[in-house]
Amino acid sequence: MTGEALIELRGVQKRYKRGDETLSIFDDLNLTIPAGDFVAVMGPSGSGKTTLLNMLGGLDRPTGGSINFAGSPIEKLSESQLSAWRAANVGFIFQFYNLMPTMTATRNVELPLLLTKLSPRDRKERVKTALEIVGLGDRSGHRPKELSGGQQQRVAIARAIVADPKLLLADEPTGDLDRTTATEILEMLQLLNRDLGKTIVMVTHDPAAAKYAKRELHLDKGEFEERLT
């Protein structure tokens, strides 16, 4: 169910200054990700996978070129505009879950909804639905330390989808999980892509995990090599 381009990278450059030296990560990166796609980005350490993810999520800015999201450039948005754009359009899933340790699963999932104008009642309903989608409806009152790694990642996924973003960015989402749990999480991402139409970009080192995506992009020396899975 892929459609029009959701993300377009055109001539993207990314350089870092380290002392007197300038490190070039990307010189001329081009990429199109259609809406509803599920892309796995692989590559050796230092190839720029996470930098790419950060730029797609508006956390980092390209040195040159443009990044369009649904036809609109995001690289020139101000910090506060980018924050609002992220809140509305992007859900993040991290390797180490990054949940708030003092908050229950419900509170963690509700966090992105504080940036919306939804009423407390609607927020409650949304949180309940998101937790049910990830199969944790009965664990809503638990704090992260009372949950297993897989359950914590499910809470993180619920948090990522609760505001109904178009794009999910996952950085090594199974990197801290055992094989069985990792499979459950990857199947869940597949489900979100297939049934809810979420566009997913997943960075991973694991070829087995990459197989769950619709296509794999191999990043090396600042350039993509595409493989269909």
Added chain:
Amino acid sequence: MTDFGLMLAGLARKKLRTILLLFAVFIAFLIYAVLAAFQSSLENATGPSSQNRLVSSNRINFTESLPIAYVNRVAQVEGVTDVSYSMWFGGYFQEERNFLLAFAVEPDSYTRIFSELNIDPAQRQAFVDGRDSILVGRQIADQYGWTLGQQIPVSSNIWRRQDGGNTWPVVVRAIFEGDGDTPTNSVYIPYEYFDEARAFAQDTIGNIHIKTASADLNDQVIREVDALFQNSRAETETVTEEAFNAAFIDQQGNLGLIILGVTGAAFVTILLIVGNAMAGAIRERTGEIAVMKTLGFTSPRIARIVIGETVMLALIGGLIGLAAAFGIVTLGQTVGSQFLVFFGSLKITPEIVATAVGLMVALGLITGAIPAWNAMRVNVITAFRRI
């Protein structure tokens, strides 16, 4: 959940640290409120001053006496409309620790000049007519449960009676209510009843209270009164009532400076403790702040949440401190120790509460400023690399 919930979650992150910080703030505001209550009551201990009232005392100092014969001579001075007098009694009730702010006065003229005592006319007349009367302030009456018509023993730790005792039995004939600003923590017995029984220093008084026709005549009356007794055995020093009260307050030491010093030191210490602890708490939460920024929380909003936490901390600790101070002051008031009797109505005034709340907010803002600034500066990418 709201931003308020996020503030609470931040404070609940390390409960022991939060409790210790709350305790530090609690102590600071407890000290502040109690000392401020003392200062406020001391400032009001003498009651409001009247612009056209003067006080004459012995030039050596006001603990030395004056001959009672001076009163009639002062009354003859041009511009003087009324005169009365008083003598420090140094009283207590039953036991010395039940100290009374007691004076022997000429009942009629004294209650006429000090009309702000606010006495029921019938009771005033009973006080004036009764030889063994006592006029009691409402605070004292309530403290000891005295009622009209009750006979009580009032003893002196200065004066002895000719019969060898030191107790003057008196009957409560009037209770004065004050006018709101006037403290009701003193008692008055008729000078004549006191003087005829005392064993020494008879016909001497402590102060002469003078009412002038107008405040404009004060300087002239002061000059003429003091000139009357120049080169006598007991020269007078006449001052306005306002100056007399100010001198009395000065005798208690500069409590304002003490309060400023003590609370200032406490506040600076707590500022450093809370500021440092909050800066540490924000450092610990760098990862969480990075996540919040990733989700779309703006830097100013995160800064507001951090400052909200410190303001909430200061308000919770401070308000508990104020409540405890209220309890201590109430307890102190009922104890009625020898020390407290010199103070007016000891209470946490609305002004003290307002100042304390202002200080709490200021403390919260100052201690939250640097942590909030640090939170705003958290770089998401750098923070995630560290996790």
